[in-house]
Structures are given as C-alpha cells and as structure tokens.
Amino acid sequence: MEAAGCRPQLWALCLPFSFLLWSLPATGMEATASPSPAPALPCAAFTKRTCEECVKNTKCLWCGENDTCMDYPVSKLIPPSSVCELKDSYWGICFVNFEAIIITIGVVAGLLLLLTVCCCCYCCRRRRPSRKHERKVKHDEIRKKYGLLPDSDHPYSRYENE
Known part of the structure; x- marks a missing residue:
C-alpha cells in the first residue's frame, strides 16, 4: 500500500497530502479562469477631463495648453513641439x-x-x-x-x- 511517488517510510505522511490532491477537483476548488481585464479606454477619451485621469495610463500624454489627452508619440523620445510644447506637456505625473x-x-x-x-x-x-x-x-x-x-x-x- 504505497501512495504514488512516496517512499514506504513516509507513506503515513504522504497519504493525507495525496488524498487532498485527489479530492480538490471533487470539492469544486479547481482553477477557474479569471475574468479578462476591462479594455483600456483610448487616450482621446480623457480629453477635456483632468490631467490625473489622463496620465494614469502611461501611454497617454496630457497637453495643458488645450486640455487634450493624446497617445504618447512613441516614435519620438521627446514629443515634438507640433504635438504640444514641452512646458505644457505632462506625462506620468501632473505636478511637473x-x-x-x-x-x-x-x-x-x-x-x-x-x-x-x-x-x-x-x-x-x-x-x-x-x-x-x-x-x-x-x-x-x-x-x-x-x-x-x-x-x-x-x-x-x-x-x-x-
């Protein structure tokens, strides 16, 4: 009477754990798929709102000049002035x-x-x-x-x- 994968000396200790493993699916504790996260809103959805709401998403850039929230121009390291002046641009935090x-x-x-x-x-x-x-x-x-x-x-x- 040997439990699967247990040595004969440790059989008494392995039995409760193997019983627990065998009984998990029967008790309804099987793994369930977690609900998928809600899709993120596009950055433009936060235009004319607050800077804090916009920069919560690190893909967004807030332009304080005209209160617009836009996608960060990832092709450029620094956003060009045609998108928004640097003194009016906020990314990540709104107080700097x-x-x-x-x-x-x-x-x-x-x-x-x-x-x-x-x-x-x-x-x-x-x-x-x-x-x-x-x-x-x-x-x-x-x-x-x-x-x-x-x-x-x-x-x-x-x-x-x-």
Whole structure:
C-alpha cells in the first residue's frame, strides 16, 4: 500500500497530502479562469477631463495648453513641439511638466557621470605612489639578487677583481 511517488517510510505522511490532491477537483476548488481585464479606454477619451485621469495610463500624454489627452508619440523620445510644447506637456505625473523632467534627468545623469569620473581619478592618483613604491622594492630586490647594490650580502654578489 504505497501512495504514488512516496517512499514506504513516509507513506503515513504522504497519504493525507495525496488524498487532498485527489479530492480538490471533487470539492469544486479547481482553477477557474479569471475574468479578462476591462479594455483600456483610448487616450482621446480623457480629453477635456483632468490631467490625473489622463496620465494614469502611461501611454497617454496630457497637453495643458488645450486640455487634450493624446497617445504618447512613441516614435519620438521627446514629443515634438507640433504635438504640444514641452512646458505644457505632462506625462506620468501632473505636478511637473515634461520640460522639467528632461532637465532634471539630464542634471542627475551629468552629476552621476561627473561623480564617477572624479572617483576614478581620485582612486588612480591614490594608487600611483603605492605603485611607485612597489616597483622600487621589486627593482631593489632584483639589484640585490645580482649584486648591484653596494651593501649587498647576497651569495651572488659581484666578485671583486684581485
């Protein structure tokens, strides 16, 4: 009397779980398809409403100049001024216009780049003296090995001509 896939020692533990699995379809707990989400309204449906309603959908762009909600022009990174001026465009949030978002992203990216370059330069300058010291120690060891240092007591020191 072995449950499917269970070892004989664990049969007592597997039986309740296998019974539970076998009884699920009979108890009406089978998986049911969830209702499909309601189709999203097109962006133009939010024209002459509020900016908040329009920008809830990230595919929409709100133009505050004439209170229109339009599809974000995905073929362009920045919406052209023929669609809406940047100072009147809102995307994602309504309390900051698109122009301010672009300027902020540019400033933050520039600061991060500058910070990275400064850190790299600082680290390289800091390592330079230590590298010089390491190189000097290595060269001195080689000179000592071949007896090129005057106070060398190494067995391979230079023979004196006598």
